[in-house]
Amino acid sequence: MIEIKGLHKSYHMGSNSLHVLKGINFNVKEGELVAIMGSSGSGKSTLLNILGMLDSLDEGEYILDGVPIKNLNETKAANYRNKFLGFIFQSFNLINYKSAWENVALPLYYQGVNRKERKERAVKHLASVGLEPWIDHLPSELSGGQKQRVAIARALAAEPKVMLADEPTGALDSKTSYEVMDLIQKINDQGKTILVVTHEDDIAQMCKRVVHLKDGLIVEDTLVNQVRASEHV
Amino acid sequence: MGLFDKDLWSEVFSTLTKNMLRTILTTLGVIFAIIILILLLGATTGMSNGFNKIFAGTAANSMFMWSQSTSIAYGGFERGRHIDFTLEDVEMIKRQVDEVELISPRIQLGDFGGTSSVMRNGQSSGSSVYGDYPTIDQVSKKRIVEGRFLNQNDMDQAKKVCVIGVDTYKLLFNKGENAIGKTIQINGIYFSVIGIFKKNDNINFEGENAVFVPFSTFQRAFNTGDKIGWMAILVDPDKEVSVAETKIKSLMKQKYNVHPDDIRAFGSFDLSEIFKGISAFTLVLQGFAFFVGIFTLLAGVIAVSNILLITVKERTNEIGVRRALGATPKIIKRQIILESIVLTTFAGLIGFVISVALLHLLDYKFGSSSDFPFTNPTVGIGQIVISFILMVGLSMLIGLIPANRAVKIKPIEALREE
Numbered sequence: 001m002i003e004i005k006g007l008h009k010s011y012h013m014g015s016n017s018l019h020v021l022k023g024i025n026f027n028v029k030e031g032e033l034v035a036i037m038g039s040s041g042s043g044k045s046t047l048l049n050i051l052g053m054l055d056s057l058d059e060g061e062y063i064l065d066g067v068p069i070k071n072l073n074e075t076k077a078a079n080y081r082n083k084f085l086g087f088i089f090q091s092f093n094l095i096n097y098k099s100a101w102e103n104v105a106l107p108l109y110y111q112g113v114n115r116k117e118r119k120e121r122a123v124k125h126l127a128s129v130g131l132e133p134w135i136d137h138l139p140s141e142l143s144g145g146q147k148q149r150v151a152i153a154r155a156l157a158a159e160p161k162v163m164l165a166d167e168p169t170g171a172l173d174s175k176t177s178y179e180v181m182d183l184i185q186k187i188n189d190q191g192k193t194i195l196v197v198t199h200e201d202d203i204a205q206m207c208k209r210v211v212h213l214k215d216g217l218i219v220e221d222t223l224v225n226q227v228r229a230s231e232h233v
Numbered sequence: 234m235g236l237f238d239k240d241l242w243s244e245v246f247s248t249l250t251k252n253m254l255r256t257i258l259t260t261l262g263v264i265f266a267i268i269i270l271i272l273l274l275g276a277t278t279g280m281s282n283g284f285n286k287i288f289a290g291t292a293a294n295s296m297f298m299w300s301q302s303t304s305i306a307y308g309g310f311e312r313g314r315h316i317d318f319t320l321e322d323v324e325m326i327k328r329q330v331d332e333v334e335l336i337s338p339r340i341q342l343g344d345f346g347g348t349s350s351v352m353r354n355g356q357s358s359g360s361s362v363y364g365d366y367p368t369i370d371q372v373s374k375k376r377i378v379e380g381r382f383l384n385q386n387d388m389d390q391a392k393k394v395c396v397i398g399v400d401t402y403k404l405l406f407n408k409g410e411n412a413i414g415k416t417i418q419i420n421g422i423y424f425s426v427i428g429i430f431k432k433n434d435n436i437n438f439e440g441e442n443a444v445f446v447p448f449s450t451f452q453r454a455f456n457t458g459d460k461i462g463w464m465a466i467l468v469d470p471d472k473e474v475s476v477a478e479t480k481i482k483s484l485m486k487q488k489y490n491v492h493p494d495d496i497r498a499f500g501s502f503d504l505s506e507i508f509k510g511i512s513a514f515t516l517v518l519q520g521f522a523f524f525v526g527i528f529t530l531l532a533g534v535i536a537v538s539n540i541l542l543i544t545v546k547e548r549t550n551e552i553g554v555r556r557a558l559g560a561t562p563k564i565i566k567r568q569i570i571l572e573s574i575v576l577t578t579f580a581g582l583i584g585f586v587i588s589v590a591l592l593h594l595l596d597y598k599f600g601s602s603s604d605f606p607f608t609n610p611t612v613g614i615g616q617i618v619i620s621f622i623l624m625v626g627l628s629m630l631i632g633l634i635p636a637n638r639a640v641k642i643k644p645i646e647a648l649r650e651e
């Protein structure tokens with residue numbers, strides 16, 4: 001599903017330059033649930049952003065579902081993101097003046113799906129994350145866990161190939177974190193490829209594979225025995 | 234996802250209604266601009282209508298001509314020779330100058346020629362006395378306050394009737410006294426009063442101390458023969474008065490052996506020049522109104538653009554989210570421009586409504602007063618359409634500034650911003 005070869009990325013600030021990713025080789029097969037770990041500043045988010053086409057790579061190759069991702073302009077990147085990728089952020093990033101279902105329907109809007117179908121599909125996805133009674137609520141009327149579930153429903157809405165989650169539980173208490181991980185596991189059970197950036201070991205253990213980043217390189221890449229989040233809820 | 238896509242509009246409206254107070258404050262500039270523009274245009278129209286009202290009843294395409302003395306010796310004649318026009322000249326001009334539609338000759342006693350005495354019961358008014366054709370009314374309509382003006386019947390029968398000015402009335406009659414049917418004496422001859430007139434607000438040669446009698450009566454009573462004092466000439470509305478004027482004068486110069494370059498021999502007054510001056514004046518006023526209006530409008534629209542710029546800054550995160558979810562730069566751009574247009578149009582409509590109401594109020598206040606040239610201050614559909622197109626066009630152009638700012642936001646940076 002994801003193939004990365006010799007990926008380099010540097011940031012330039014004036015005369016300083018910071019070499020963040022120093023030749024990453026990394027493959028993810030369909031249906032995997034991968035945790036990306038590493039200390040702060042190790043480049044986890046940078047890697048995820050490049051995978052998410054939110055950021056450009058300096059050097060190397062990136063193939064997503066057999067499609068080489070290169071020579072991206074803004075419009076093409078937007079279309080690819082819309083078609084291939086679902087994002088989950090630490091800070092949820094919901095649009096605060098839109099109701100839950102409208103937030104979930106937004107990727108579908110950019111796909112050109114008509115309003116009626118958008119609502120149907122958004123409601124279906126909200127139901128699948130257990131938020132059916134909350135479809136008309138504004139984000140401000142939801143708890144952190146509920147917000148993140150709305151965000152997950154939104155990431156699912158466009159039926160992406162890959163879901164990218166940057167510290168999805170970073171802003172949540174552990175009980176809520178496990179609920180969210182339970183949801184992510186269930187989505188993964190249905191065959192969706194998911195990458196999760198996390199600092200927390202217990203969260204990483206709920207994935208199927210853990211990748212460690214250090215100084216811009218992958219220093220460890222191990223399969224783990226998945227801990228089911230539902231056991232902790 | 235075309236321009237008429239309902240979702241696009243609901244996206245725009247939901248963002249605008251999100252912060253209602255700011256939306257309304259944003260639009261204030263445009264509202265005021267439109268009010269100023271429409272009020273200025275309306276006031277200009279009101280002014281021009283006011284002028285039109287003043288000049289109602291006066292034929293725009295007319296001129297007056299009278300004879301004076303030659304200033305160049307010519308054809309064996311000394312300079313300083315006085316010429317008198319006659320009815321024959323009138324006929325000749327009518328025959329030979331195509332541009333002329335109508336000539337109303339006049340002969341007078343008093344100010345221009347001869348002295349007159351107008352008296353009643355031993356009181357004298359010192360009025361000018363004119364012998365006129367009833368057709369003079371077609372060139373410059375008299376405002377009759379009582380009775381009637383001279384008619385063809387008076388003319389044909391050379392009736393000893395007269396129409397007097399309100400000043401003449403005041404000098405000869407007691408206050409409130411009925412003048413119609415009473416007689417006055419002009420140079421010893423009795424005339425009965427059939428009407429009283431008031432002067433027009435516009436061009437006025439006679440004043441209000443004047444007496445009009447039928448031309449034919451005048452001829453007989455004062456023994457003036459075919460001599461006339463001046464002629465009021467109505468020119469075909471499609472032709473230039475100045476052209477007719479030149480033709481008439483050269484015809485008369487030929488007839489009376491006047492040097493072709495002698496500009497003193499005949500006096501004339503081209504009324505159409507005055508009208509042209511007034512339309513030029515209102516045109517300039519209108520241009521000025523548009524000019525001022527456009528710049529206020531520009532300022533208003535720039536204010537909208539400024540607020541949108543701030544909004545874009547505030548919505549950085551939202552725009553980043555939208556971009557991450559698949560909004561292309563084009564979609565973002567279109568949405569911001571539409572927001573600009575919708576805001577401006579909304580403001581414009583409010584401005585239109587307020588200003589039209591204000592114009593009605595102005596009309597109500599000043600419309601009926603006769604001293605102030607201000608009547609029915611409306612704005613034409615054409616002006617409204619032009620202002621609207623301008624407004625939408627401007628808002629679209631100015632909306633490009635925040636729109637471009639919005640698409641410059643990199644999704645990754647926008648998302649990092651918390």
Ligand SMILES: Nc1ncnc2c1ncn2[C@@H]1O[C@H](COP(=O)(O)OP(=O)(O)OP(=O)(O)O)[C@@H](O)[C@H]1O
Pocket residue numbers: 011012013018020038039040041042043044045046047
């Ligand atoms: N746009 C940028 N410009 C300059 N430097 C950047 C930029 N983005 C990231 N960096 C730097 O690159 C390094 C890696 O950042 P990154 O966000 O990938 O770390 P991370 O592993 O996600 O850290 P954390 O666990 O704190 O989220 C950091 O030193 C960061 O300061």
Ligand SMILES: [Mg+2]
Pocket residue numbers: 044045046166
């Ligand atoms: Mg990070």
